[in-house]
Each structure stands twice: as structure tokens, then as C-alpha cells.
Amino acid sequence: MKKSKAFFSKEGTVLVSFLLMGLIVGIQHYFMGPKYYNNYLIFRQSFVHLLAGTNPYVEYPAEYFDIFLYHPSFCLFFSPFSYLPIWLGMPLWTAGSALVLFYAIRQLPVTYSQKLFCWWFVFLEVVFALHYQQTNPLIIALGLLTFAFLEKGKMGWAALFPLLAFCIKGYGLIFAGMFLFYPRPWRYIFSSLGWLLILTFLPLPLLGWSRFVEVYQQWMACLQADYKVNYGFSIMGLIKLVQPTFEAVGKVQVVGLLLLALTWGLYFLKSLYRPLDLATRLSLLAYLCLWVILFNHAAEAQTYIIAIQGAALYILLEKEKRPRWAYTCAVLVVLLAIFPATDLCPPLWRREFFYPYLMKVIPCTLIWFVLQFELISRGLQQRKYRTPENQPSYSLL
DSSP: OHHHHHHHTSHHHHHHHHHHHHHHHHHHHHHHOGGGGHHHHHHHHHHHHHHHTSOTTSOOTTTOSSOOOSOHHHHHHTHHHHHSOHHHHHHHHHHHHHHHHHHHHHTSSSOHHHHHHHHHHHHHHHHHHHTTTOSHHHHHHHHHHHHHHHHHTOHHHHHHHHHHHHHHOGGGGGGGGGGGGSSOHHHHHHHHHHHHHHHHSTTHHHHOHHHHHHHHHHHHHHHHHHOOOOOOSSHHHHHHHHOTTOOOHHHHHHHHHHHHHHHHHHHHHHHHHSOOOHHHHHHHHHHHHHHHHHTOTTOOGGGHHHHHHHHHHHHHHHHHHOHHHHHHHHHHIIIIIIGGGSTTSOHHHIIIIITTTTTTHHHHHHHHHHHHHHHHHHHTSOOOOOOGGGSOOOOOO
């Protein structure tokens, strides 16, 4: 037992596990056929359509189903895979996505045992996301890297990661909100503006001005046409289950935005008088990871790698204060959110119970609700003035 524990506690074991898992998922889906790697085909063909002068943001039923929705610069980021054969490119994509998340967790300013907990806690959820060749592991990885580089004081690089996430999915930009709790915010803002210009005009040399403008117009038109009222794997979805006549999705999202703004406002004011401690900053990061999924009307089961990572951060923080509560949260997340996505769960259970009743959403909502209450309660406590010994440290543990 001790040898087994020591083996799975090695960083090399975790690294190889993430690598092999990514490769196996990619190879498996290649042999299962195009139907099972449709998302990869959408990403792969986006650059082909961009170069050919056709609209990347319309349907191509002869090539794949669904449509491409991402930022024009994403086409360029994915361009190497457009030239690789699918049998090689897809395993590299899935393995690369897993390794980026492994690296991002490794950069967190927490102890090695806490990193180990995060790696193994999200492992099966990463597998699930990669079965759909999803970009969500990259989104959460870029969010974690934003936090890690803010902790290091590297504002210029920290500004890049949420903008890269935005180029993948718009809600990835939410992680930029963490900069408010660190010194030199103006440096972060100016760096963000610089990166934004670079990423916006990245396709210009390849396309020329008229084609460049046309592609952005096509992207905006696609986003407007794609928007529809949905409930998804979200708090709105839970409300819809309890109250079938519920339709006020926008109102719930407004409430969520107000709670986010209140939380951020309270802690921004506190940080002006006294630097926030690492545990508080990690709690705010966990809050963002949960919030961005729970209030997303388009959230799907495979996007929950982001929320599960937030839950993992919350659990490791609570373990130091309230171990029984932390253990309860961990069990609920594993049983209701992670277990249904594995082959251990009978398909009938998944199809008839776990997914229709949004079991995946419940433990994440519970953790977010408790975290929201705790953050507001602590945020309303009396502020103290800044003292030299409370200056934030940028060295990783």
C-alpha cells in the first residue's frame, strides 16, 4: 500500500498519466471514426476555410456537423494541426491539452501535496472533456496560469493568458478580473491593451485588409445568429427543473453578475488597505471557476472541468480549516459530478438520472453558494491598514 501511494505521489507518474491519457483518447477516437472527432474537424478545417477565402462561420455538412464559433485568431493557432494527418494531429491535440493543464496546476503557488490533490481530483474530468476534443482544459489552464503569473508579479505575461482564453471562448476573459487584487494594475491594463491589439490583428498579414474585415464581420454575424435562450448545465437549468415554467434566464444571470461585482468590489477595497492573503486570492480564483460555468446558459457537461477545478481549490483550502466539510464536498463532487462521466457509471443511470436531473450541477452550486456567503461575510469585516509585513509575496512555494 505504501509503495503504491509513493508511486502515485511522484510528479513523473502524474505527468506520464496525463500524457498517456491524452494520447489514448486521441487514438481511440481516430479509430472510432469522424463522428467521434467532429470537434477536432471543426477546429482543423477553420484554417483551411480561412485560407481558401470561404466563410469559416457557416455550416459545411460534407466535412462536419455544427459550426465554428471561435475568434479568427484561433484559426491561426490551430493551423499546425490543419497540415498534420488526422491520425497524428488528434492525439497530439488531446495529449497537448492535457499537458498544458498539468503544467498550469504545477505553477500554482501551493504545496506539492495540494498540487497532487488537484492533479488527481480533476484527472477523470479531463479524460471526459478530451473525449469531446474540447478546448475547456485549455480554458481552465489559461485561467490558472493567469493567477500563477500574477502571483509571480509577471504582469505582462499574466495579461496574455485570459486574452488567449478569450480567443478560444469569450468567457475565458473572466480570469482577467484577478488583476485587481495585485500591485501595479496599470501595468496589467497596458499589457492587456498591447496583447489585445496583437491578437486582434494577427490574421491581417495573412488575409489582407478587406478579407480581414470580412472575416470579423462573419464572426460577429455568426455569434449573433447562434445566440438562443438556453438553460444548460447551470443554475438556470436547476431552476427550470424545479419550476418548469421558468424562463427568466437573463434575470438570474444579472443577479449572478451583481453578486460577482459585489464580491470583487469588496475585496478590491480591502486590497487597497491591506494585501489579500494567498488563501483569499485562491478562494477568489475558485469562485471565478465555479461562477463562470454555473451562470453560463450554454454550459454543457464537458465544460465542467473548469468548475471541478474550482471545487478542487475550494476543497484543498477548506481541508485546512474544516476537514469534515471538505471531505463531504469532495465526496459529493466525485459521486454526482465526476462518477457519471466514467465507464463505471451504467449508461442507463447516466441517461435517465444523472444528466436529465443535472446532478453534475448540484455539488458545484452548493460549493459556490457556501463560498459566496463566506466571501461576502469576510469581505464585510472591518478593513485594516496596509502594513509592510503584509505585502504580497510572488515566490511560488
